[in-house]
Amino acid sequence: MKLKLIMAAVLILGGTGGFYWYSKEDKVEALSSEKLQSNQAKNESTNEQVKSDAPKTEPNDVSEKANQEQKVESWNGQWLQSGDGYDADLEIKDENGSTFQMTLTLNIQGEVLGLAGEANVNNGKATYVDQWTFPNCTLDMSIQGDKIHINGSDECSNSEEIGKYFSGDYLLKESKEKYTDTLASRKILNVSQDQIIQSIIKADYKTFLDNIEMGELANEKYGTEDTSVLEGKTTDGKVGSIIIIDPFLHYYIGSIVGENKIKIYTNDADYRDTIHPIIEMWSKELGNYQVEFADPPTT
Structure with missing residues (x-):
């Protein structure tokens, strides 16, 4: 794996969750709640058009409703991916059949970064478009039982090619x-x-x-x-x-x-x-x- 190391990392104990940059000087920059809200607002605005263009279907029988409920249950949860020198964590919640809220955190060779916002859902597939960390980075997601597969667009990689590690297979973590x-x-x-x-x-x-x-x-x-x-x-x-x-x-x-x-x-x-x-x-x-x-x- 060829990857330029941007920052060396040290442990910050007793903190709370979030997106951190860890440095030898012990300085930590977290995405503030204000930035996260701005990011989420931009994502929701960008995705609104996608939602309006998507075909809308209403369940016409008990069987279709049951299928939708199963999909809601299957997306929500914590999904993990790990490789040589990196770990990625995907948390999904509030899936309602058309959208869900997601947080994707990547730890790789001393750099920790993440994406957060709303994704659109349609027939077992989901799409997320980022407007903050990697502008216009699009993650296409599909779910297959206890696995979510993610394909990231070219915009998901910055000059250090870090964002490309968002792609891959995420396995469902054991029950929370x-x-x-x-x-x-x-x-x-x-x-x-x-x-x-x-x-x-x-x-x-x-x-x-x-x-x-x-x-x-x-x-x-x-x-x-x-x-x-x-x-x-x-x-x-x-x-x-x-x-x-x-x-x-x-x-x-x-x-x-x-x-x-x-x-x-x-x-x-x-x-x-x-x-x-x-x-x-x-x-x-x-x-x-x-x-x-x-x-x-x-x-």
Whole structure:
């Protein structure tokens, strides 16, 4: 993947969800609610003509109404895509048969950006036209069971060709009810960071939550500046986990499982079977623990 790195990224702990630019200077620029409202207003205005031109059909029997209700249920939810060095998160809500509200967030090699607004729906397909981040970027979406496929127009790529990573297949995330209790809801991480960790830890996420009832910054303890370190502790103050995020949005996660084992998770291909130096320091403090890699490379 050839991509010019615009900004190095550091962890901003305890924040809220949104679209952030993370820099080494710890400066964060979020799309303000005013800009998001302006963006959404522009999108709705642009899409109004599309809606007026689209054929309008009314359900003429119970069967057609049932089909429309099924489509409403199928679009709403959280959909995830991940690749080599990037993650994309699509959240859809308020689908009513003709439109839905969407937020699409992309994390790629230190740059985080997103699109937000209204999309038009027609016969299992949807179209979104952006007027803010990538003017006239058009996303054509189709839904197939537990997968949404997105094709982005040429306008979705800026000079760094970042926007093109919005395209691809997005898989339906597990039911939101399963994760109503999250690192974000506990104000330990922001929404974007929490979603990335969920995509890395997968089925072990609920178990991981037991090891991080509260978070404590440990940058000074481990002598790091650009790399952010958070130690997770249980309610009785025992250390149960550690989260490390480097300037390139590589996540390294250690979690105690059982009585004498540490399980390690990461989205860095170079560390799938290698202990990160900080996790090694952390584990030595805990004592004689065995190490298990969650996703070791296959030979």
